[in-house]
Every structure is written in structure tokens, then in C-alpha cells.
Amino acid sequence: MSETRRNFLKLGAGVAIAAASVAGPAIAAPPGGIEHPRVLSFRRGQAAPRVGALTASGRICDVGAAAKKAGTKLSFDPNSMVSLISAGPRALDEVRALLAKGDADTLALADVRLTSPLPSPTRNIYAVGWNYLEHFEEGAALRGPGGAELPEHPVFFTKAVGTVNGPFDPIPYDPAVSTSIDWECELAIVIGKRGKNIPEARAMDYVFGFSVINDTTARDIQQKKHGGQWFKGKSLDGHGPMGPWIVPAAGVDYNNLQLITRVNGAVKQDYNTKAMYFKVPRIVAELSVGMELEPGDVIATGTPPGIGYARKPPEFLKPGDVMETEIVGMGTLRNEIKSV
Incomplete structure (x- = not known):
């Protein structure tokens, strides 16, 4: 990964992503939180997209991996954002519970590639x-x-x-x-x-x-x-x-x-x-x-x-x-x- 991209993805003071290659203000990207968790899709290397959530410190919780480690059975497929969405409020409660465990075993934004939250839509x-x-x-x-x-x-x-x-x-x-x-x-x-x-x-x-x-x-x-x-x-x-x-x-x-x-x-x-x-x-x-x-x-x-x-x-x-x-x-x- 290029240094420019690493700098861009770093969370400065927990509230902004610095755009090192562009003149102007930092890019506002508020970190996630437990009450209203920001959910996303990401890749590691060439692997298929997975569902993640942004932690309060601006790191990524790999929802599937975190649930497996905690012994939690999810109501949705952690490889599919549509599955999480379809599961409704229960799915968000499960994500909140995983985020509440803190930053242990989370991923840095700079070490993954964020895709569109819905990387493979089936409808226009x-x-x-x-x-x-x-x-x-x-x-x-x-x-x-x-x-x-x-x-x-x-x-x-x-x-x-x-x-x-x-x-x-x-x-x-x-x-x-x-x-x-x-x-x-x-x-x-x-x-x-x-x-x-x-x-x-x-x-x-x-x-x-x-x-x-x-x-x-x-x-x-x-x-x-x-x-x-x-x-x-x-x-x-x-x-x-x-x-x-x-x-x-x-x-x-x-x-x-x-x-x-x-x-x-x-x-x-x-x-x-x-x-x-x-x-x-x-x-x-x-x-x-x-x-x-x-x-x-x-x-x-x-x-x-x-x-x-x-x-x-x-x-x-x-x-x-x-x-x-x-x-x-x-x-x-x-x-x-x-x-x-």
C-alpha cells in the first residue's frame, strides 16, 4: 500500500481522515460508536468482501471473526451486508454487543480496502x-x-x-x-x-x-x-x-x-x-x-x-x-x- 493511501486512511485525533495528497481541509469521517454503529464492507487482499463495523476509535471490527471468537451465533451472514440489513434491529444489537468488547483483534483502516457497503447489488x-x-x-x-x-x-x-x-x-x-x-x-x-x-x-x-x-x-x-x-x-x-x-x-x-x-x-x-x-x-x-x-x-x-x-x-x-x-x-x- 502506498504511503499516501496510508496517510489518507489514518484517523487523526479519532475524528478525521487526513487527505495528504490533496490541498484543503481534512476529510470528515467521524468514528463509529455503539449506539448507531457504522457498518461497512471490506476486503483483505483478494478475499471476498466481509461485513465490518467502525469502532469508536476508528478501527474495523470484523463482525464474523469477532462473533466466532466470542462464540456468538449471528442472525445474519457476516459475508453479506444485505443479510445484515434483512435481519433488522436484531442484527444491529449483535453488532453493538461485539463493538462493546473494545478494540481487541480489530483491524486498522490502512490495512484493508473498503468497498461500497453493498459491493454486489442485484438491482439497479x-x-x-x-x-x-x-x-x-x-x-x-x-x-x-x-x-x-x-x-x-x-x-x-x-x-x-x-x-x-x-x-x-x-x-x-x-x-x-x-x-x-x-x-x-x-x-x-x-x-x-x-x-x-x-x-x-x-x-x-x-x-x-x-x-x-x-x-x-x-x-x-x-x-x-x-x-x-x-x-x-x-x-x-x-x-x-x-x-x-x-x-x-x-x-x-x-x-x-x-x-x-x-x-x-x-x-x-x-x-x-x-x-x-x-x-x-x-x-x-x-x-x-x-x-x-x-x-x-x-x-x-x-x-x-x-x-x-x-x-x-x-x-x-x-x-x-x-x-x-x-x-x-x-x-x-x-x-x-x-x-x-
């Missing part, structure tokens, strides 16, 4: 378009005639499963495919139990937790190239970094979160979820109408203003750029744009 990532008024307005002129009317319902689209990428992994850049790669910091909802036609008043009963996601987008494909296809423009391989972990819903004030995107240390987006046009419960309820949601489903809730495409002149990511996607109090992604 759901996403909401135009969910912040200023973002809607900044793109209105770009959409042309008839494209500036506010939606009465959330506008849904999907990202292919191949977009899923790790919180610190490179995002592939192929100029033969697109040269207009843009950033979109978003709050991700993780569904916790199966439900259909969910009433808005009960929607949060179906939410397991929240994570950070960047709906990285090929604007030329989305807008003009290949006929202006949202699905294709949103679905290039590796263009959906997510993580670094999932925070249980009870530990997140989802109506008051600060979303920040930085490129090479420069702030590009800085906005609060207070400004969401459609709130989290409405999004979950409307998506479930006539369509069953399943444990482990991910819903990206829309991006605030500040995208590169709407800037004058437009700004796009290029090889060597480092994109940081932060939700304050939850965690930060750090992804380099890398030529393939």
Missing part, C-alpha cells in the same frame, strides 16, 4: 432527479423549451449495478466514451425491509440507514451523445462511488445534513438537505407505489446546485483530478479520476 441503484430547486433552475436553460416546469412527483431513474464503486477507488475515464464527466453529491437511502405501496407516514419504518453516494454522470451522453440518454449517461462502469459505510437511520438527522463536493480541494457543492424539494419519506413512499422495494435497495435522493455542467464555462472532471464527496457527520468519499 434508484435515483431522484431535480430534488433541489436551485439545481432544477440551474439546469432549466440547458434542458431547452418545455423543460422548466417543476415536477409534481419525484422523477425517478436508475443507475446500472456496474456503476457501484468503492469510497476510495478510482473512477475510470475513457475519452472515447465521454469527456464530460460531472459530479453529483447525494444522500443515499438504504432500504431495510420489503414493502410495497408504503404510506408516507410509515416510510421511515422501511429505511435501514443512510450513506454517501456520488451520482457521477457523463453529461455528453446524458444530454446529446447517443441521443440524450439518462440511463446510459448515469450508468458508466465505476461511476457510482458509495460509502464509506452505512449509518443506521436512527443516528441520522436526514433533514439537516450538509452535502459538500470538492475537486482538487476546491469546493464545488455546499448545500443542506433542508432544501430538498421531496423529503425522504415522500421519496420512499412514491417509489414503492406498485413496485416492491427490497432490503438493500439504494435510493440516491438528488443533488444540490453546483454541478460542473451548469457552470460558465462548464467544468468537467479529467484524469488526475480528485473528487471528494462529503456529508458532514456521516463520512467522505475520495475518488481519483483515472485513465483506462
Whole structure:
């Protein structure tokens, strides 16, 4: 492992990860705790992903290994985040009990590779378009005639499963495919139990937790190239970094979160979820109408203003750029744009 990566993953004073290769502030990555344990997926070497939890000191508890050592029978498969999510509150209680044993036999972040918390989804990532008024307005002129009317319902689209990428992994850049790669910091909802036609008043009963996601987008494909296809423009391989972990819903004030995107240390987006046009419960309820949601489903809730495409002149990511996607109090992604 490179020294830069080791420095990046070290927890400074237990509350922040230092980004040694990028100018600017340290990346906020609050350590986990027992009450609202941050759960994650990680690899050691070439082994398959395993479920972990972040300790109060910022180390990783290998949930399966810790349970085996303690003689604890888990209600879920410790190699599957979807299994943990499906097991519900009981699974989180079991994780809390393991974290309560302290840092013995835990792993340093620098010695593992964090994957997306859901490294191998079986269903597309759901996403909401135009969910912040200023973002809607900044793109209105770009959409042309008839494209500036506010939606009465959330506008849904999907990202292919191949977009899923790790919180610190490179995002592939192929100029033969697109040269207009843009950033979109978003709050991700993780569904916790199966439900259909969910009433808005009960929607949060179906939410397991929240994570950070960047709906990285090929604007030329989305807008003009290949006929202006949202699905294709949103679905290039590796263009959906997510993580670094999932925070249980009870530990997140989802109506008051600060979303920040930085490129090479420069702030590009800085906005609060207070400004969401459609709130989290409405999004979950409307998506479930006539369509069953399943444990482990991910819903990206829309991006605030500040995208590169709407800037004058437009700004796009290029090889060597480092994109940081932060939700304050939850965690930060750090992804380099890398030529393939």
C-alpha cells in the first residue's frame, strides 16, 4: 500500500481522515460508536468482501471473526451486508454487543480496502432527479423549451449495478466514451425491509440507514451523445462511488445534513438537505407505489446546485483530478479520476 493511501486512511485525533495528497481541509469521517454503529464492507487482499463495523476509535471490527471468537451465533451472514440489513434491529444489537468488547483483534483502516457497503447489488441503484430547486433552475436553460416546469412527483431513474464503486477507488475515464464527466453529491437511502405501496407516514419504518453516494454522470451522453440518454449517461462502469459505510437511520438527522463536493480541494457543492424539494419519506413512499422495494435497495435522493455542467464555462472532471464527496457527520468519499 502506498504511503499516501496510508496517510489518507489514518484517523487523526479519532475524528478525521487526513487527505495528504490533496490541498484543503481534512476529510470528515467521524468514528463509529455503539449506539448507531457504522457498518461497512471490506476486503483483505483478494478475499471476498466481509461485513465490518467502525469502532469508536476508528478501527474495523470484523463482525464474523469477532462473533466466532466470542462464540456468538449471528442472525445474519457476516459475508453479506444485505443479510445484515434483512435481519433488522436484531442484527444491529449483535453488532453493538461485539463493538462493546473494545478494540481487541480489530483491524486498522490502512490495512484493508473498503468497498461500497453493498459491493454486489442485484438491482439497479434508484435515483431522484431535480430534488433541489436551485439545481432544477440551474439546469432549466440547458434542458431547452418545455423543460422548466417543476415536477409534481419525484422523477425517478436508475443507475446500472456496474456503476457501484468503492469510497476510495478510482473512477475510470475513457475519452472515447465521454469527456464530460460531472459530479453529483447525494444522500443515499438504504432500504431495510420489503414493502410495497408504503404510506408516507410509515416510510421511515422501511429505511435501514443512510450513506454517501456520488451520482457521477457523463453529461455528453446524458444530454446529446447517443441521443440524450439518462440511463446510459448515469450508468458508466465505476461511476457510482458509495460509502464509506452505512449509518443506521436512527443516528441520522436526514433533514439537516450538509452535502459538500470538492475537486482538487476546491469546493464545488455546499448545500443542506433542508432544501430538498421531496423529503425522504415522500421519496420512499412514491417509489414503492406498485413496485416492491427490497432490503438493500439504494435510493440516491438528488443533488444540490453546483454541478460542473451548469457552470460558465462548464467544468468537467479529467484524469488526475480528485473528487471528494462529503456529508458532514456521516463520512467522505475520495475518488481519483483515472485513465483506462
